[in-house]
Amino acid sequence: MCDSSKIPLNVLPSPLGGEGSGVRGAPCVFRSEHPKPSRQLACARLGLRFGCGCRVLFLALLISQSIVPSITAADAQPAFRLRDTRPKHDNAKLAKAGIHKYESKRLCLYTDIDPNLAQPLPALLDQMYDAWESHFGKLPPAEDKSAFQVTGYLMKSRDIFRDTGLLPQALPGFSHGRHSGYEFWMNDQPTDYYRRHLLLHEATHCFMTALPTNTVATVWYFEGMAEFFATHTLDGNGRAKFAVMPHDRDSFSGLGRIKLVLDDVIAGQAKDVASILSLTPDDFAKQNSCYGWSWALCKFLDTHPRYRERLRSLLPVVRRPDPKQQVADLFAKDWPQLQTEWILFLTNLCHGYDIERAAIDFKPVKPLASGTTAVKLSVAAGRGWQSTGVSVQEGDMLHIIASGRFALAKEPKPWVSEPQGVSIRYHQGQPLGKLLAIIVPDISQVPAGQQFGTSKTLPIGREAEVTAPVTGTLFLRVNDFWNELADNAGEVAVEIRP
Ligand SMILES: [Zn+2]
Numbered sequence: 372m373c374d375s376s377k378i379p380l381n382v383l384p385s386p387l388g389g390e391g392s393g394v395r396g397a398p399c400v401f402r403s404e405h406p407k408p409s410r411q412l413a414c415a416r417l418g419l420r421f422g423c424g425c426r427v428l429f430l431a432l433l434i435s436q437s438i439v440p441s442i443t444a445a446d447a448q449p450a451f452r453l454r455d456t457r458p459k460h461d462n463a464k465l466a467k468a469g470i471h472k473y474e475s476k477r478l479c480l481y482t483d484i485d486p487n488l489a490q491p492l493p494a495l496l497d498q499m500y501d502a503w504e505s506h507f508g509k510l511p512p513a514e515d516k517s518a519f520q521v522t523g524y525l526m527k528s529r530d531i532f533r534d535t536g537l538l539p540q541a542l543p544g545f546s547h548g549r550h551s552g553y554e555f556w557m558n559d560q561p562t563d564y565y566r567r568h569l570l571l572h573e574a575t576h577c578f579m580t581a582l583p584t585n586t587v588a589t590v591w592y593f594e595g596m597a598e599f600f601a602t603h604t605l606d607g608n609g610r611a612k613f614a615v616m617p618h619d620r621d622s623f624s625g626l627g628r629i630k631l632v633l634d635d636v637i638a639g640q641a642k643d644v645a646s647i648l649s650l651t652p653d654d655f656a657k658q659n660s661c662y663g664w665s666w667a668l669c670k671f672l673d674t675h676p677r678y679r680e681r682l683r684s685l686l687p688v689v690r691r692p693d694p695k696q697q698v699a700d701l702f703a704k705d706w707p708q709l710q711t712e713w714i715l716f717l718t719n720l721c722h723g724y725d726i727e728r729a730a731i732d733f734k735p736v737k738p739l740a741s742g743t744t745a746v747k748l749s750v751a752a753g754r755g756w757q758s759t760g761v762s763v764q765e766g767d768m769l770h771i772i773a774s775g776r777f778a779l780a781k782e783p784k785p786w787v788s789e790p791q792g793v794s795i796r797y798h799q800g801q802p803l804g805k806l807l808a809i810i811v812p813d814i815s816q817v818p819a820g821q822q823f824g825t826s827k828t829l830p831i832g833r834e835a836e837v838t839a840p841v842t843g844t845l846f847l848r849v850n851d852f853w854n855e856l857a858d859n860a861g862e863v864a865v866e867i868r869p
Contacts, residue, residue, distance in 0.1 A: 451514040453581045482525035502613045521577040527559040550576040565625030571601035589689040595665030618723040631663030674726040707815040723854030729755030736762040746867040752777035753859035756846040763839040770868040773806045777861030791832040805850045806831040812843035
């Protein structure tokens with residue numbers, strides 16, 4: 372059967388819609404030594420194809436077979452953080468030139484933008500500092516016992532900053548922002564959101580540079596974590612939440628990281644995890660989407676219950692020789708699961724995508740016994756794809772029967788459905804609430820260099836007989852938008868018969 376184009380084309384947002392011209396460019400361009408070459412982790416770039424083909428998602432890979440590294444004595448942190456060598460400025464003289472200083476504990480900001488726009492920015496960084504330390508751990512103290520503070524230059528007119536010496540002639544050129552030690556420079560941005568985002572991005576680089584770890588060499592991590600922390604919401608009282616998943620386009624005006632990723636996916640330029648770990652500074656300079664990919668990987672790992680702690684343990688790992696291999700080793704024990712979930716994440720990525728509820732519990736699998744034996748299980752309405760633990764061979768016939776009532780929404784009142792779904796709203800061309808199936812091949816069984824793909828989605832409803840289109844494990848879910856799983860409740864009782 373050959374209808375694979377239906378699934379991703381229905382799932383992925385139109386490349387013409389939404390953020391379009393509002394997507395801002397690369398926040399900063401930096402130069403550093405490329406990561407040292409290491410033994411090959413994975414061979415080919417992920418390519419998601421949307422043409423006619425019996426498999427919808429394709430990935431060629433080699434799997435790294437390595438041990439998980441342990442913390443060693445060499446991981447011990449130095450006693451002091453990077454020395455603060457920021458210059459002192461003549462504030463009165465700068466004020467006459469139209470550049471004013473706004474200061475909080477963590478940020479000293481020099482800018483010529485509207486004071487109403489500038490005033491709230493330093494306090495934002497004071498909130499951010501707690502988020503950094505919560506993730507990376509406490510900075511070592513300064514040798515001179517000074518508190519951590521960075522200086523930012525937010526420029527509406529670069530000429531004024533050049534003339535007053537705040538924008539050094541020796542500073543390499545940049546399109547949007549650049550950092551060096553405890554200082555950063557950035558051009559003013561057309562949207563309030565992206566002005567704050569870029570400021571937080573560059574300041575995160577300053578914090579990471581002050582860490583006793585050369586994270587610059589691991590470029591996906593250095594840029595991805597800056598994007599990760601900078602993606603924020605702000606309430607009416609000025610309270611920020613950092614490292615959030617963008618829940619809509621309008622609240623993150625000018626960001627467009629999801630669009631950058633999806634545009635690559637649609638163009639057949641999707642990246643698998645190993646490809647992201649291999650990104651170089653030149654890649655970031657040439658492809659704006661690298662910021663989207665590195666953000667997506669950091670956000671995915673940090674939000675996923677199985678990988679969160681490992682992302683948070685990366686600092687000592689990236690300090691070691693051959694950091695790319697060290698990072699891959701950290702994920703080696705469940706590399707096949709990570710690759711599989713990454714593909715499903717890319718297939719369904721949208722604003723507000725619920726990474727935590729879409730996380731997959733990979734059960735041990737066994738074939739469905741012959742005869743009349745049925746496998747019974749429940750499928751939670753508030754989760755993504757769920758393994759049945761049933762393995763099937765291509766061409767196997769399966770008889771699936773589902774029953775039960777569950778809720779697809781809580782407000783304004785519980786919206787109750789049964790496994791056939793409710794034909795008021797549709798997602799992927801199927802009613803919300805309808806029981807769906809896919810077959811997910813075992814990625815670790817795919818020989819190196821060969822293509823990997825999940826099956827098309829199979830509509831089940833109350834009862835269906837289906838023929839397995841590929842060999843793999845049967846997964847089920849209740850149809851719903853990937854950003855609306857949180858308000859679902861209840862489960863479907865399922866019987867799978869041969
Ligand atoms: Zn950057």
